Amino acid sequence: MKKIADYKHKFVGRKTNVEGVCRVRVFLDEATSKYVAVCTHLAENRYKACSYQSLVPILKQVKQDTLAAANDDDIVWIDHSPFDVGPEYGKHRLGVVKNLDQPCPDWRHVGTTDLKSLTGLEFKELA
Numbered sequence: 001m002k003k004i005a006d007y008k009h010k011f012v013g014r015k016t017n018v019e020g021v022c023r024v025r026v027f028l029d030e031a032t033s034k035y036v037a038v039c040t041h042l043a044e045n046r047y048k049a050c051s052y053q054s055l056v057p058i059l060k061q062v063k064q065d066t067l068a069a070a071n072d073d074d075i076v077w078i079d080h081s082p083f084d085v086g087p088e089y090g091k092h093r094l095g096v097v098k099n100l101d102q103p104c105p106d107w108r109h110v111g112t113t114d115l116k117s118l119t120g121l122e123f124k125e126l127a
Contacts, residue, residue: 001027001036001120005066009039011058020045020054024062029120035070036119037062038126040080055079056100063100072100076119079107080126092123 005026012019023040039058059077067075079095094115098106112123 001029001125004028009058009062011054011061022058024058024066025126026062026066027119027121033074035067035075036078036121037067037075038078038080040082040126043082043084055097056105059097059100078115078119
């Protein structure tokens, strides 16, 4: 996997109107032309600034800005909350997000060991 983007993305929480920032990384598997886009919640945000309600608009903006030429089926979206970001301090939380255009996107929690089979990335590549 080749990292093709790594930046901080500013946003405003949908319910809280609190400004925040998340880390976005985009990886490309050149052999398959598949992308993995990871949105990582950051400890510098105020509590719940990057939440379920604000994540989907963030991912849509990333698609528009960074992956406009990619087909939706060629992108795996990962929501990542590191161990130092609440509310469950001490453990990483990962979720695969699908169907961003639906009123209620699919959100499936996955373990760190499942990440490799789903994306081709080792968890340590996200840390």
